[in-house]
Amino acid sequence: MSVEESTFHAAADAVLQALAQVIDDALGDCLDVDLQGGILTVEFDDGRQFVVNKHAPNREIWLSSPLSGAWHFACDPAGTWPATRDPAVRLRRLLASELHTLTGTAVVLDD
Numbered sequence: 001m002s003v004e005e006s007t008f009h010a011a012a013d014a015v016l017q018a019l020a021q022v023i024d025d026a027l028g029d030c031l032d033v034d035l036q037g038g039i040l041t042v043e044f045d046d047g048r049q050f051v052v053n054k055h056a057p058n059r060e061i062w063l064s065s066p067l068s069g070a071w072h073f074a075c076d077p078a079g080t081w082p083a084t085r086d087p088a089v090r091l092r093r094l095l096a097s098e099l100h101t102l103t104g105t106a107v108v109l110d111d
Contacts, residue, residue, distance in 0.1 A: 005056065011075050012054040012061055016040050019052060019095065019109060026107045027099065044102065050095065060084065061091060067098045 020035040023042055027033070032043045043049040048066040055062050055072070061081060063071040073081040073091040081091035092109035099107045 004059070008056065008059045008075065009054070011079060013038065015061065015079075015081065015091070016052060016054070019092070022109055023099065023107060027103055027105060030103060030105075042099070048102070050098070052091075052095070063091065063095065065094075065098055067101060068094070 016035055016038065020033055020040050024033040027042075031045070032041070034041045034043075038054040040052040041049055042052075049064075050066065051062075051064040053062055054060075058072070059074060061073045061075075063073065065071065071089070071091075071094065072084045074084055075081055083089035083091075083094075090110075096107045096109040099105070099109075
């Protein structure tokens with residue numbers, strides 16, 4: 001594994017672990033949060049789910065959202081994970097906003 005690849009894995013793993021912990025702490029009573037093998041799944045009782053996973057070949061984190069669809073995020077030097085199609089969109093902010101929309105509970109995931 002190259003240094004670049006190992007750096008990506010470390011950064012992506014840290015983000016996924018942090019997201020899982022904060023979401024579980026804030027919303028664990030009303031949804032299922034599972035992080036296994038670099039894949040974070042946040043599932044609602046009605047079957048809707050967010051899937052956040054590492055995509056090592058592209059050095060990206062991918063988000064599948066029941067609200068906004070598919071997103072790809074690449075790590076920037078500040079570690080903020082902007083979207084590849086719109087750098088103004090950030091992984092943590094988008095996920096926090098959509099979780100708030102679906103649950104009515106504010107979740108602080110911001111960079």
